[in-house]
Amino acid sequence: MTMTITCFIVEDELQHGKIIAESIEDFSTTNSAITFQPKIISEFIHFYENLNDFVFADKDIFIIDIHLNTYFSGIELAKKIRALNQKVPIIFLTNDEHSGIQVINAQISPLGYVVKHILPNIIFKEELFSLLEQIRSQLLVNLNSGELLVFRSGNRQIIIYPEEIFYIATIKGVRGKVLIKTQKSEITCTEQLHQIKKKVSHTHLFTELKSYIINLAHIKSFSRLEGIILFDHGQELYVGTKIIDKISKKLK
Structure with missing residues (x-):
């Protein structure tokens, strides 16, 4: 059985985004049933301004830098996403361990936070992997409880949310x-x-x-x-x- 989860990465530092994408690819190799596919949103201003035209599913994930270097913050972007979809998981990237209060006040209900560190690594893989594992575990629970549909396509089995x-x-x-x-x-x-x-x-x-x-x-x-x-x-x-x-x- 296979299910692909798209992880949309919104990060104004290109190198940071690439490292996060590589980390997601590493995590994805640990289980063949549910794979995680990173997608860096490089034109995030256009993305923010045209969010209503963007297609994403409940099972997809947004990984957003709270401190975007533009006229809107990651929190404001997350609020727009949450207004469109109450279910999609949101993970915040931050270099400030005290950013949570802003998010609480914005009523975004993120899955969690990954604190960026300049040295020795930009992010702790363990923090990100723990959050991704939560998502994967919940999907497997949903599958076992019948909340997901399984279809046969050739020699593969495809998992889809109804x-x-x-x-x-x-x-x-x-x-x-x-x-x-x-x-x-x-x-x-x-x-x-x-x-x-x-x-x-x-x-x-x-x-x-x-x-x-x-x-x-x-x-x-x-x-x-x-x-x-x-x-x-x-x-x-x-x-x-x-x-x-x-x-x-x-x-x-």
């Missing part, structure tokens, strides 16, 4: 495969739709359609005239008028 799914659809002309569209990717799953419906119990996943499973929570709007569903982040799906009517009835 909340990440926009829709699951049969592939026209192809038997034994379905397309899973999530917030961040498209996955071809080597299972039949009726098999998937049996293991899906999430309240927002509508399973009463012949060729689709639709996440009602991600629907922004739909057009009966065009037969199109519009999901978050501009994703569209053509389903036809009859299915639009069924979804409309379900949403009432």
